[in-house]
Amino acid sequence: MGLCLDDIELSVGSRRLLALSCQIEGGEITTVMGPSGSGKSSLLAFIAGFLDPDFRTSGTLRLHGKVLNRLPAEQRRVGLLFQDAMLFPHLSVGDNLRFGLPQKTGDSQRQRDDKIEAALEALGLQDFDSRDPATLSGGQQSRVALMRLLLSEPQAILLDEPFSKLDASLKDEIRAFTFDCIRTAQIPALLVTHDKGDAESARGPLITL
Amino acid sequence: MIPRLARALSFRNLSLRDLLLLALTAPLLAGSVLAFLPALSAESSRQVFSDLLDAPGIVSSALLSLSAALATAAASLSIVLLFLAATQGNRVGRVVAKLTAPILAVPHAAAALGLALLLAPSGFLSRGIALIAGWDTPPDYLFVNHPNGAALILGLIVKEAPFLLLVCLAALPNLDAPRRVALARSLGYAPAKAWLLTVTPALYRQIRLPLFAVLVFASSTVDVALVLGPSLPPTLSVRILDWFTAPTLGARELAAAAAMLQLAVSLISLAIWIGVETLARTLYLYAIRRGAPQRIHHSHYTNLTLNGLGRMLLPTALLVTGGGLLGLGVASIAGDWRYPLVLPADWTAGHWIAAQQNLFVPARNALTIALGAVVAGMVITLLLLESQNRQKRHDGRLIWLLYLPLLIPQVVFLSGMVFMAEWLGLSPSVFLVACGHLLFVLPYLYLTLSGAYANLDPRWEALAATLGASRSRRFWRVRLPLLSVPLITAAMLGLVISLSLYLPTQLLGAGRVPTLTTEAIALVSAGSRGAVGTWALLQTALPTLCFMLALLAPNLFWKRRKGMTRGIQ
Known part of the structure; x- marks a missing residue:
């Protein structure tokens, strides 16, 4: 169960970029570290489903037993967190959260709004539903981005150096908050980073490429 | 031998986008050739050319x-x-x-x-x-x-x-x-x-x-x-x-x-x-x-x-x-x-009062033609760009065809297109003129938008997909809104170009589709100084309005979304 990378190999042309196998259980955060060019971002793109067709891949990618290799990105239920919060600038804070909320049958608009309200409250951002995301502080933006990801109910989470652009003062706080949320939700997570501190507080297995 | 020939002739190497480009350029290329036909098919084409030289x-x-x-x-x-x-x-x-x-x-x-x-x-x-x-x-x-x-x-x-x-x-x-x-x-x-x-x-x-x-x-x-x-x-x-x-x-x-x-x-x-x-x-x-x-x-x-x-x-x-x-x-x-x-x-105020009575039809024609050409051009441009984006390919081999209308003299291919329209039984109309304008609007729309399209951070689309958004939802709800500012700019540029075009309107409309531009030019030889001034300003008014809209629209439209006008993309 969990996210399972089985004999994964990525190569461009005749050059083998990386080869790895690992198994990540729910609530576990596995860290991948390595120099630039070692294929970290390609690995994330491969798992999320955006790998450039120029790459050749082998091995099996499973999420809770389901093979992902050939599924389009939007059907994989693998969420992504970037260096930047990347809140859609054309949507309000609330609509950013609603964007990824799965459409369930029998789910009324009222229930969905309640969900958003509860999520904002959990972030300490009551009455922020119709706010312009550009008016939020950096820390608030990071939290909203994480909440948007969690509300989309992903079955695995990929973190692409998500704390590298944060101020030192904010970093620890946002990092702890993010990891706590992932552990509480019992979601398998793969973290790519340059920062040893990230790896330590992830408290999971460390893979060095 | 035959399979090889078939493969050489087959359209397998041509994508749908290439076909679209060829279809768009066909009237232009045909027009360029047909323009010469009356001279070449005349009883004595040598006579025609010697007449020309005489x-x-x-x-x-x-x-x-x-x-x-x-x-x-x-x-x-x-x-x-x-x-x-x-x-x-x-x-x-x-x-x-x-x-x-x-x-x-x-x-x-x-x-x-x-x-x-x-x-x-x-x-x-x-x-x-x-x-x-x-x-x-x-x-x-x-x-x-x-x-x-x-x-x-x-x-x-x-x-x-x-x-x-x-x-x-x-x-x-x-x-x-x-x-x-x-x-x-x-x-x-x-x-x-x-x-x-x-x-x-x-x-x-x-x-x-x-x-x-x-x-x-x-x-x-x-x-x-x-x-x-x-x-x-x-x-x-x-x-x-x-x-x-x-x-x-x-x-x-x-x-x-x-x-x-x-x-x-x-x-x-x-x-x-x-x-x-x-x-x-x-x-x-x-x-x-x-x-x-x-x-x-x-x-x-x-x-x-x-x-x-x-x-x-x-x-x-x-x-x-x-x-x-x-x-x-x-x-x-x-x-x-x-x-x-x-x-x-x-x-x-006499010139303005006189112009006012004849203003409606030319203004309506000019606007209909410009809007028609720009809407069609926008759809085509987005089709071309989105298909490139999905195939993660570059402009492609045939994209230069789009720029041909700027590199062949207008008067040449337009006169050929008039022959073509006559043969096809298409009478001069607002529709025909708008089709002609489309050819001139397209290269500018494509030039303006292709840069914006390519520069949009690919992570937006990746992000939307991981949040479960399908291809079409990603296009309509993420890409288009994020590109709304360049889209508005491009559309206004297209309108400005179409509103100023003289020759395509005059030739494809056979003089029967008056616009503000053709009316202003028609007055050059016959009109008084006052009438010329009035119509020239009327002709300038619409493009200027479009230009001001292009400046103001993004800020009005996204008044409550600062990230959209700050150039976050």
């Missing part, structure tokens, strides 16, 4: 078109490069650049009409001199319509220089000009010269295509030539139009033969230009190899001259167009305005 002044017409092309391109390019070298993005440069954009929205015809009003024997300039020199009759000189074509070339320069400036400004941010200049200055070159020597070669490569478009346009313009060009003989393009629309027997054959000559003239202008490029490259290398100047005062005067010319010429070009518009405004409300008076003795 037509009085045909050589002057062709040479006039050729010299107008080369002079316009050379002068516009020099003006723009000198301006950029002298200002290098300083405050003056930025202010002038801001003023350039609205001048670009002024249609060629209106700018030409304004220029004619300034420089005619009884025009503003002459009245101004009369005030000082004490003249009481207009001087006996000919500038507008002079056989040497100086007025025509000037009229083209005041529009093409602003166009080239905007093209250059769009290309410059990627060239890292300040660092190149800093390096050259540290080696002893004065600023303007440093810019010209280090930035021009890189910049030139990026503006070559627009420059070729300027050459072809200047060699074959009809509306500017009708207003400012000589009349005995007129430019080749005007003669083609005259023959084409003449009811006399054999005139169409003559027009077809002249169209071939026109294509040759445009191609020759390109060939000469490419030759000059080689010469310029040699001179450039010579200048470089002479080494860096050792003593500052040695190059002091050159630098002063470069700076002075650079700062003067382009603003003058803008002033001329602006002054022309002002003149048109005065003329449109002038009552009694005898010669030496700089301003009219009394004023009247």
